[in-house]
Amino acid sequence: MKNLLSISDLDQAGIIEVCDLTDSFLTVTHRDIPKVPALRGKTVASVFYEDSTRTRLSFETAAKRLSADVMTMNMSSSSVQKGESLRDTVQTIEAMGVDAIVIRHRHAGAPNQVATWVDLSVINAGDGRHEHPTQALLDVYTARRHLGDDLSGARIAIVGDIRRSRVARSTAKAFAQMGAKVTLVAPPTMLPDSLAGWPVTATSDFDEILSDVDLVYLLRIQHERQDSMAFPSLREYVSRYGLTNDRATRLGPEVLIMHPGPMNRGVEISPEVAESDASIITEQVENGVAVRMAVLYLLLGSGAPVA
């Protein structure tokens, strides 16, 4: 595999391969010196056209723990501001002898386009409303650690602005690929215009499915969405779709809570629920580094066993 543009680039076996590699890298990250020489001599450029401290740090940490050299391109203060095109930018980076570009862009498909312009590996770190495949991989990895390796039949609810969410587009597919039963939960204005090709079901009644899930995956609600008439007010959103303390008590005792971060405490999730034992949100972040090590290793590594 050369690029990771979409979670669809991986079949079930591919996702399991990433998870297995992640297991080994997680051990590495727990060592006193959490570093292996697997990608020594390789250079990874992180090219972020949209601010994202979390994802950028996660990728850069992953690359450094694999001993790769890391170039950070802050595109908000670079030649992009001088009008340089995306194509010129990535071809310039390629000319510097970089082995992989980790790209975040505010528009769907930018990584796909970049992959047609350069020969090096392209990793999608989130593009517009399209996809966020490494988020999906860390979500599956984290869920498997709690629900068991076999996710088939696991009941997973993804709640929030699915229509405008790249996380939902990748994570729903990844869970479904692993055999889980995925239900999207949102007001109709936040569900996709069409569910053709989505291996999921959808509902606008959160309360109805509370007793019927094993894992609740909450998406960040962006306040500015009120302008797009997706919902009337935050208060109304919380009352109908927030994971409030009251709704949390109606979940089964073993139900897990996930969130891609950053959270809006008090909106999609109550502060108490975020801190509860059911929440495995911090673990997602921790696993994120190891998952990204696995992805970088798969795309850039020699294929030799991890040290």
Place this chain on the structure above:
Amino acid sequence: MVIRGGLVVDINGERKADVRVEVGKVTEVGTKLRGDREIDASGCVVSPGLVDMHVHLREPGMEEAETIETGSRAAALGGFTAVIAMPNTEPPQDDPIIISAVKARAQTALCDVYPAGAITKQREGLELAPMGEMHSLGVRIFTDDGACVASAGVMRSALQYARSLPGAIVAQHAEDETLATGHMHEGEWSSRLGIPGRPAEAEEIIVARDCILAAQTGTPVHFLHLSTAGSVAIVRAAKAQGIPVTAEAAPHHFTFTDESCATFDPLFKVNPPLRTKDDVAAVKAGLADGTIDVIASDHAPHPTETKERTFEEASPGMLGLETALALGISELVDAGVMTLTELLALMSWSPARLSGLADHGATIEKGVTANLCVIDPNLEWVLDPANLASRAQNTPMGGRKLKGKNRHTILRGEVVVLDGQATR
């Protein structure tokens, strides 16, 4: 000059005949004609020149994408002898001075260029442009194309005012801007790809509204680039009630679907967007049953740098003049939707009559102006964007095998295209 050995096709049907052309006119149609100069038309169809009611020639203001010269050369190569130039130039064609300037620049063009006038000043949809002054310079098509006249009040005023302008047609780019906020057809593929959409109802709402306004004012409304099944149904119903509406369809709307956008290639970005299989079928059916009156290319050149952006940032539109005929032949004639003569009606005499161009689309007989094209309907060729006459190269059909090509074009008796090459 004699055009020899072709099948002459026009509104009166088809017959095997040679055509003599002298000093800009057709002087004789018959068999076994000989002349000092003979143009070979064997195996070809001799038709009145094609007429494209919808092209963007980008001059003045965006000459890096196209000029009247390069665009008219592309038109001539495509078999067109007349085009209507849309007014979204910079400055826009919203004023008699700009109209006169465009007409002056078009004197040496390789086809007749008729500028359309804007409906509103600066195409902003707020105040009426001087339609009467532009009409007195010969403008018959008024449109804010590229932008929809969003206000029902402004549109009604334009239609009422146009009653005083004989032959005037108000043409609408039908897309409600509060719904068409995205970049591709809203549906299965936009939902999969995460690209914000432009729903079918954005077009249909304006089409329905303007059918009502056409009925109320009696002024003809022409719908540009009709693209959805719902729009076709609305226009069909309006025509059945005798409401004075007409419509056009662009070749890309009967050739491609929204699935083409799955590679995020901005060359497939166009407004209104590529729609679904069902919409494509409805557009074809509308062309076959007369609901849609003409095929118009919506030739929209854009420089490479505005197409090498993300799908969401790229400019909408694609080239069309040199591929329109081939797409008509492969998608409509070869697909069994219509005969070649019916296709030529949609591309020549129907748009000529609708646009009020007496010199174009005429019956090929003694005395008419020699605006002709000679088409080889069976020639197979592969499109290389670098070989197009347009300055821009924004076509998604590079490398595509096409069937049917214009061979010669005669503009007022002058051979402007000979054997697929422009003569100037």
